[in-house]
Amino acid sequence: xxxxxxxxxxxxxxxxxxxxxxxxxxxxxxxxxxxxxxxxxxxxxxxxxxxxxxxxxxxxxxxxxxxxxxxxxxxxxxxxxxxxxxxxxxxxxxxxxxxxxxxxxxxxxxxxxxxxxxxxxxxxxxxxxxxxxxxxxxxxxxxxxxxxxxxxxxxxxxxxxxxxxxxxxxxxxxxxxxxxxxxxxxxxxxxxxxxxxxxxxxxxxxxxxxxxxxxxxxxxxxxxxxxxxxxxxxxxxxxxxxxxxxxxxxxxxxxxxxxxxxxxxxxxxxxxxxxxxxxxxxxxxxxxxxxxxxxxxxxxxxxxxxxxxxxxxxxxxxxxxxxxxxxxxxxxxxxxxxxxxxxxxxxxxxxxxxxxxxxxxxxxxxxxxxxxxxxxxxxxxxxxxxxxxxxxxxxxxxxxxxxxxxxxxxxxxxxxxxxxxxxxxxxxxxxxxxxxxxxxxxxxxxxxxxxxxxxxxxxxxxxxxxxxxxxxxxxxxxxxxxxxxxxxxxxxxxxxxxxxxxxxxxxxxxxxxxxxxxxxxxxxxxxxxxxxxxxxxxxxxxxxxxxxxxxxxxxxxxxxxxxxxxxxxxxxxxxxxxxxxxxxxxxxxxxxxxxxxxxxxxxxxxxxxxxxxxxxxxxxxxxxxxxxxxxxxxxxxxxxxxxxxxxxxxxxxxxxxxxxxxxxxxxxxxxxxxxxxxxxxxxxxxxxxxxxxxxxxxxxxxxxxxxxxxxxxxxxxxxxxxxxxxxxxxxxxxxxxxxxxxxxxxxxxxxxxxxxxxxxxxxxxxxxxxxx
DNA sequence: CAGTGAGCGAGCTTCCGCTTGACTT
Numbered sequence: 001x002x003x004x005x006x007x008x009x010x011x012x013x014x015x016x017x018x019x020x021x022x023x024x025x026x027x028x029x030x031x032x033x034x035x036x037x038x039x040x041x042x043x044x045x046x047x048x049x050x051x052x053x054x055x056x057x058x059x060x061x062x063x064x065x066x067x068x069x070x071x072x073x074x075x076x077x078x079x080x081x082x083x084x085x086x087x088x089x090x091x092x093x094x095x096x097x098x099x100x101x102x103x104x105x106x107x108x109x110x111x112x113x114x115x116x117x118x119x120x121x122x123x124x125x126x127x128x129x130x131x132x133x134x135x136x137x138x139x140x141x142x143x144x145x146x147x148x149x150x151x152x153x154x155x156x157x158x159x160x161x162x163x164x165x166x167x168x169x170x171x172x173x174x175x176x177x178x179x180x181x182x183x184x185x186x187x188x189x190x191x192x193x194x195x196x197x198x199x200x201x202x203x204x205x206x207x208x209x210x211x212x213x214x215x216x217x218x219x220x221x222x223x224x225x226x227x228x229x230x231x232x233x234x235x236x237x238x239x240x241x242x243x244x245x246x247x248x249x250x251x252x253x254x255x256x257x258x259x260x261x262x263x264x265x266x267x268x269x270x271x272x273x274x275x276x277x278x279x280x281x282x283x284x285x286x287x288x289x290x291x292x293x294x295x296x297x298x299x300x301x302x303x304x305x306x307x308x309x310x311x312x313x314x315x316x317x318x319x320x321x322x323x324x325x326x327x328x329x330x331x332x333x334x335x336x337x338x339x340x341x342x343x344x345x346x347x348x349x350x351x352x353x354x355x356x357x358x359x360x361x362x363x364x365x366x367x368x369x370x371x372x373x374x375x376x377x378x379x380x381x382x383x384x385x386x387x388x389x390x391x392x393x394x395x396x397x398x399x400x401x402x403x404x405x406x407x408x409x410x411x412x413x414x415x416x417x418x419x420x421x422x423x424x425x426x427x428x429x430x431x432x433x434x435x436x437x438x439x440x441x442x443x444x445x446x447x448x449x450x451x452x453x454x455x456x457x458x459x460x461x462x463x464x465x466x467x468x469x470x471x472x473x474x475x476x477x478x479x480x481x482x483x484x485x486x487x488x489x490x491x492x493x494x495x496x497x498x499x500x501x502x503x504x505x506x507x508x509x510x511x512x513x514x515x516x517x518x519x520x521x522x523x524x525x526x527x528x529x530x531x532x533x534x535x536x537x538x539x540x541x542x543x544x545x546x547x548x549x550x551x552x553x554x555x556x557x558x559x560x561x562x563x564x565x566x567x568x569x570x571x572x573x574x575x576x577x578x579x580x581x582x583x584x585x586x587x588x589x590x591x592x593x594x595x596x597x598x599x600x601x602x603x604x605x606x607x608x609x610x611x612x613x614x615x616x617x618x619x620x621x622x623x624x625x626x627x628x629x630x631x632x633x634x635x636x637x638x639x640x641x642x643x644x645x646x647x648x649x650x651x652x653x654x655x656x657x658x659x660x661x662x663x664x665x666x667x668x669x670x671x672x673x674x675x676x677x678x679x680x681x682x683x684x685x686x687x688x689x690x691x692x693x694x695x696x697x698x699x700x701x702x703x704x705x706x707x708x709x710x711x712x713x714x715x716x717x718x719x720x721x722x723x724x725x726x727x728x729x730x731x732x733x734x735x736x737x738x739x740x741x742x743x744x745x746x747x748x749x750x751x752x753x754x755x756x757x758x759x760x761x762x763x764x765x766x767x768x769x770x771x772x
Numbered sequence: 773c774a775g776t777g778a779g780c781g782a783g784c785t786t787c788c789g790c791t792t793g794a795c796t797t
Contacts, residue, residue, distance in 0.1 A: 032791025147787025161785045665774030
């Protein structure tokens with residue numbers, strides 16, 4: 001039995017460290033937190049100094065059992081959890097849960113998994129920092145109080161099963177407010193002429209853009225008319241050196257952003273892949289807020305760059321974190337072995353690794369040196385000037401391997417834009433002017449990764465919670481991630497060429513198309529409004545930052561954790577009591593009147609979601625209802641859109657003595673006949689479809705269903721069918737489906753074989769994990 | 773599965789941060 005037991009948080013880390021430490025050390029993992037506030041109820045005694053009730057988490061019982069056994073026989077137990085608030089608390093909870101003897105327990109910390117770092121840590125043990133632990137308890141208890149007191153208010157005042165919390169509610173608020181900025185946005189129009197000039201000594205054309213812009217069509221037209229006969233001359237040429245510095249190595253947040261922009265990965269996909277890379281030993285820990293690289297890594301990068309690209313490409317640097325909330329318990333995300341430019345793995349794992357490798361190497365490379373040339377071109381008898389810009393990369397430096405993307409625009413790569421040789425006072429000829437109407441753009445909707453970036457800037461959430469938070473707000477239906485088609489609009493354009501003269505055109509473009517963006521739902525907007533009205537403090541974007549400040553004070557021993565909670569809870573709880581007496585939150589808007597009947601039309605949020613209502617509820621006649629379509633909001637739906645909704649369902653006529661209707665449901669347009677549903681394909685329209693096409697669809701569906709049938713058996717009075725489904729053959733008994741194992745030939749299965757399969761492949765339960 | 777939109781009421785829902793798998797689609 002080993003003399004020493006070392007406990008870390010992650011099993012992959014344990015494996016690595018064990019190799020460094022040798023036979024006298026057993027290294028095990030706690031798998032994160034082992035104890036938490038008891039699962040049911042508040043488990044915080046607010047009457048009694050916020051006494052927390054902790055319990056060993058259900059999934060950690062076994063871990064604790066194993067660790068207890070090992071601890072009993074060890075001479076020294078080294079608690080090597082992460083060096084941050086949560087890590088310190090894990091160590092303390094381990095002491096409590098394992099009932100460790102303080103005299104044989106030591107606390108050690110290291111930020112990087114290298115042999116010198118670990119050896120040094122072993123030589124410098126300390127005691128558990130109780131102040132830091134208390135800061136964590138304050139954080140934990142505050143989050144429980146906020147979440148478990150706010151959520152029930154929502155159940156009563158809005159709808160059951162909703163949730164609110166310090167992090168998720170602010171995340172939703174960001175999306176709601178951004179949407180409202182977009183709704184209220186009035187685009188400003190402008191006209192900015194772009195020209196191409198001919199040169200005397202060269203056949204290449206010189207592209208240039210007017211520095212000024214016009215804010216109405218008449219001014220733009222007057223300018224373009226003038227340009228037909230104007231003289232053009234180079235007024236001056238300015239050459240400015242510039243440089244570009246590589247971005248810092250990846251943190252969780254920047255990795256998520258770049259993987260989203262460059263590879264199109266969702267935040268959770270990035271994390272799943274990174275976890276795989278980490279477990280395979282390819283990269284360092286992937287949940288980190290640090291941009292720090294170990295000395296070992298910096299040296300390895302230097303050697304590699306000198307070797308690969310030459311000495312002048314190498315530039316060792318260490319980056320400092322901008323984020324104030326960073327706790328920096330780990331290194332930045334980097335390849336474990338930089339010499340491995342390629343690894344084995346799935347296609348996406350390789351792509352993510354490649355991104356990490358390039359970003360890390362580039363961060364240790366020289367600045368790129370650029371040269372920006374700016375040429376001003378005067379227009380005779382006008383004050384406006386055209387400008388041509390050229391960009392030349394004089395020395396590519398880090399750009400040789402990597403260039404960071406931005407959210408704003410597609411044109412991010414500063415490739416060379418070469419200008420032909422030019423001289424001051426040189427006269428130019430006009431080849432073409434295109435002056436098109438431009439519309440200013442509203443702020444962009446958040447992508448998942450852009451939301452993570454914003455949350456990090458506000459200090460809200462941690463690397464381990466960004467991905468879960470994004471999935472929570474979607475699970476609660478506060479937010480949907482969607483792609484939406486844009487709409488069309490007209491724009492004016494004036495073109496001038498020497499040959500064809502001046503032409504005025506009216507053209508169309510699509511705008512506002514969105515891909516994988518976050519949109520708020522009606523319920524998300526309602527909950528946000530309700531919470532901001534009653535709980536301004538918690539919903540404030542600075543709430544987390546200010547409580548973090550107080551946690552820091554506790555960690556430094558300047559304040560007592562219960563005292564801090566007392567200060568918060570008093571006013572918070574009285575707000576809760578107050579709100580319990582407040583009115584139910586509801587969302588209702590009168591859109592207008594029906595143009596023929598004069599009945600009022602409302603948009604409302606009901607039990608089953610948002611809908612429009614035609615007529616008053618109090619009338620003797622029942623009002624007519626229709627559900628809102630995906631993408632429509634109570635806040636923005638218009639009268640014509642509402643009228644359109646009432647046109648469905650349409651009765652198309654009778655087929656086989658049963659009525660045929662067309663409507664749009666959750667899964668898109670459908671035709672219904674004899675309580676059977678048939679999807680309407682994209683090329684047909686539920687508003688237009690006639691009885692004949694609908695009958696064809698029904699007949700087609702029947703034929704498909706007939707092909708679906710493979711076999712049928714009777715067993716104990718029940719019918720068991722073998723059917724062809726979307727994912728191959730399956731067994732159907734009543735309403736339950738059973739999977740058939742791969743490689744089984746469904747056509748020849750006997751009843752006995754089928755019963756055996758049904759027995760071995762029980763149907764999955766609905767609604768996720770059932771709790772005991 | 774996609775019709776619903778009144779009311780009653782039992783029993784339930786919920787937080788954030790650490791970690792992995794075990795799941796489905």
